[in-house]
Amino acid sequence: MTSEKEIIDQLKSGDVKAMEPLMTMHKDYVYTIIIQMVKLSSVAQELTQDVFVKVFKKIDTYGEKSKFTTWLYTITYRTCLNYLEKKKIIFNMTEIAGEDDYTDVDELNYKDEEIVNPLEKYEEVEKQKVIWDAIDAIPQQQGIVIALHYLQQFSVKEIADLMTVPENTIKTHLFRGRNAMREFLRKYFSQEELL
Amino acid sequence: MSDHLNFDEIFRIVNKSPESLETGRYAHFRSCTKCQREYKAQLASDFTLKGIKPKTAPASVVKQVLVQLSGMESINIKEKTDWVFLIAIILLFTIGSWFVFSGKAISYLQEYTSQVVPEKQEIKNLEFLDSIKDKVPDFNFKFELPDINWGNIYLALGIFVGVFYMLLDRKISQHYKVHKT
Secondary structure (H helix, E strand, C coil): CCCHHHHHHHHHCCCHHHHHHHHHHHHHHHHHHHHHHHCCHHHHHHHHHHHHHHHHHHHHHCCCCCCHHHHHHHHHHHHHHHHHHHHCCCCCHHHCCCHHHCCCHHHHCCCCCCCCCHHHHHHHHHHHHHHHHHHHHCCHHHHHHHHHHHHCCCCHHHHHHHHCCCHHHHHHHHHHHHHHHHHHHCCCCCHHHHC | CCCCCCHHHHHHHHHCCHHHCCHHHHHHHHHCHHHHHHHHHHHHHHHHHCCCCCCCCCCHHHHHHHHHHHHHHCCCEEHHHHHHHHHHHHHHHHHHHHHHHCHHHHHHHHHHHHHHCCCCCECCCCHHHHHHHHHCCCCCCCCECCCCCHHHHHHHHHHHHHHHHHHHHHHHHHHCCEECC
């Protein structure tokens, strides 16, 4: 299997085909972060495409001193911010939570090869759905920070650099987000399951 | 001020362990049910969240991106051509500069211009100007061509061409992927 570095080298030499394995690696993560920010799956899909087109156009500017994921998520975050800035007059994120805006079960069809038992797989899908419902229910900034921290294993400093905010702000979002999630999950899980 | 662990300390013990606290703070943690409850709540959420997986992006995303990018590829501007063009401009500019600043060129130009054009041109004997002259006697109507340093003009043009080329190149690069050959 081609490594990420080899893929990046291929992209730098203008090989479009190298985008396919790169997107296979990152598209779900990028999409998840975007949907956390914009909440609409149709918009998230478009912005995910935009992000990868930008990656291809700007790959020459990627210096290999930093992690590729940090660079990728900086592009992702800024693309979302630009979108939200453009739409802020007619786009109020707190009022759009309709049926179409939440991820449906199809999107939670995880490719977890370790789970072969259909019941276990179903339970895992349900569990993931509940967790994502909880993340969707907490304030948006907290949800984004949680997604970056737990999906990408970004440190507090990395997230702070990416979002250009102080580290303490990120810590506060994580802290409050985890508390808010806990309150939400109480409805679904027993005390034992939560501990 | 409360003795309870602040969020920074709880944050740290969730990532490490309660033993990572300073001795006094750890003693407080051991005896304080509120801090322990807060810690357990954070730890439980942390544990739950460690198992999250990303949502699945629609499969069409990959296809759409590849379609967009293959359109870009078909333009296929060669970087080599780009460099040849830049070198050609620099070479032309260098030869031109040498020609202008070398003594031979200047003496040739001086000789040529002295044959064709008098040293300074004046526009004279225009009747309508004379009539205006009479009306405004204090105004100087003598038109003279300014002394032009052609070397500086050539240099300025060269710089202008260079800057223009860079701007154009940058603009083109924004739209089309330049392929290395």
